Amino acid sequence: MNHQTLKDKMFALYDGELSGKELQEAQAHLASCQECGRAYAQWQRTAKTFFRVPEVEESEAFVHRVMERLEALNEPKPSRAWVTWSFPSRWFVPAMAVALLFILALGGVVAPNPSPVSLETLLLSGEEENVLPTTDQLFGFIMEDNS
Amino acid sequence: MEDLELIQRICSGEREAYSDLVRLYQSRVLRLCTSLLGDANSAEDAAQDVFLKVYRVLPTFRGDASFSTWLYRIAANHCKDLLRKRKREKTESWEGLLEKHGDTIEQMLAVKESPKPSAGDAELVEKVLSQLAPDYRIILTLREAQGLSYQEIADTLQCSLDAVKARLRRAREALQDKLRHIYRSESV
Numbered sequence: 044m045n046h047q048t049l050k051d052k053m054f055a056l057y058d059g060e061l062s063g064k065e066l067q068e069a070q071a072h073l074a075s076c077q078e079c080g081r082a083y084a085q086w087q088r089t090a091k092t093f094f095r096v097p098e099v100e101e102s103e104a105f106v107h108r109v110m111e112r113l114e115a116l117n118e119p120k121p122s123r124a125w126v127t128w129s130f131p132s133r134w135f136v137p138a139m140a141v142a143l144l145f146i147l148a149l150g151g152v153v154a155p156n157p158s159p160v161s162l163e164t165l166l167l168s169g170e171e172e173n174v175l176p177t178t179d180q181l182f183g184f185i186m187e188d189n190s
Numbered sequence: 191m192e193d194l195e196l197i198q199r200i201c202s203g204e205r206e207a208y209s210d211l212v213r214l215y216q217s218r219v220l221r222l223c224t225s226l227l228g229d230a231n232s233a234e235d236a237a238q239d240v241f242l243k244v245y246r247v248l249p250t251f252r253g254d255a256s257f258s259t260w261l262y263r264i265a266a267n268h269c270k271d272l273l274r275k276r277k278r279e280k281t282e283s284w285e286g287l288l289e290k291h292g293d294t295i296e297q298m299l300a301v302k303e304s305p306k307p308s309a310g311d312a313e314l315v316e317k318v319l320s321q322l323a324p325d326y327r328i329i330l331t332l333r334e335a336q337g338l339s340y341q342e343i344a345d346t347l348q349c350s351l352d353a354v355k356a357r358l359r360r361a362r363e364a365l366q367d368k369l370r371h372i373y374r375s376e377s378v
Contacts, residue, residue, distance in 0.1 A: 054358065054359055054362055055355075058333070058340070058358075060340070085366075085373055086362070086366070088299050088300075089299065089365065089366065089369065090334045092298050092299055092301075092315070093315055093318060093319060093334075093365070094225070094330060094331060094334035094335040095307065095315075095335065096221065096225075096335055096336075096337075097221055097224040097225055097233075097335070099217050099220045099221045099224060100217075101213070101216055101217050102216075103213075105212070105216050105220070105234070105237070105238075106209050106212045106213050106216065108238055109209075109212050109238050109241045109242065110205075110208070110209050110212070112238060112242055113205070113208070113242065113245060116242070
């Protein structure tokens with residue numbers, strides 16, 4: 044086994060994942076190669092330094108705290124009823140906004156156009172002088188159009 | 191008592207049975223949270239949150255994996271969220287940390303059989319590990335500190351064995367890469 048092969052398999056060796064011939068070859072190389080031996084020992088020390096098993100003590104106090112919090116979660120809060128009445132659901136505000144937009148859009152489509160004169164007529168009438176037509180001119184156009 | 195029996199009692203409304211479940215698994219959850227979050231206070235809060243979450247979703251436990259694996263998954267995911275939040279707030283750069291504490295880290299790594307670490311050492315370890323991506327820290331912790339097998343890690347993280355091996359390798363290389371300056375000065 045050479046450097047590169049051991050480098051590839053170093054963590055598998057460390058995790059005890061190698062077996063048989065592969066394991067023997069890796070161990071033999073590790074014993075004879077100073078560089079690989081150092082790299083392996085380096086990881087061992089790194090893992091030991093940074094990943095210690097923390098000391099934890101079992102306690103009834105912890106169990107009580109969890110159970111207390113569970114109890115507290117089930118208690119009805121006085122403000123809850125008001126909040127529920129004011130905002131029946133989190134979809135309330137967006138739903139109302141969508142409904143309002145829909146009503147406005149519908150209003151735009153079905154509402155009758157109050158002007159009997161088309162926009163094109165209005166614009167063309169002021170084209171020559173590049174000014175908007177006067178009320179009298181507009182009235183004249185409308186009368187002509189109707190006749 | 192079997193986990194499943196206990197879970198059935200809890201799901202049928204026997205809330206007191208839940209305290210038995212908490213009692214049974216508190217040290218495992220606390221140990222994982224402490225390993226992942228570093229300090230005891232955050233770990234205690236996180237472990238409590240985990241047990242509250244577990245209580246709420248207990249009816250969804252189908253028994254595909256063992257209860258402890260399922261519990262570990264919830265705990266690991268909860269801690270991952272907390273680590274991500276911390277990471278967003280983190281200000282100290284790796285270079286800055288190395289400049290300030292490089293010598294101490296080197297000394298810590300040089301000791302072959304170290305006794306219980308001091309509070310300062312533990313804080314420094316936390317600072318170093320907080321430089322890793324949360325996913326890397328979790329997989330390394332599950333393997334190195336919790337001693338889970340590849341298969342157990344795969345079940346906990348819900349990924350394939352190959353993914354565990356690849357991620358574990360990348361995580362180890364990332365940590366080694368961070369420490370390469372220290373390794374280099376060590377070998378001189």
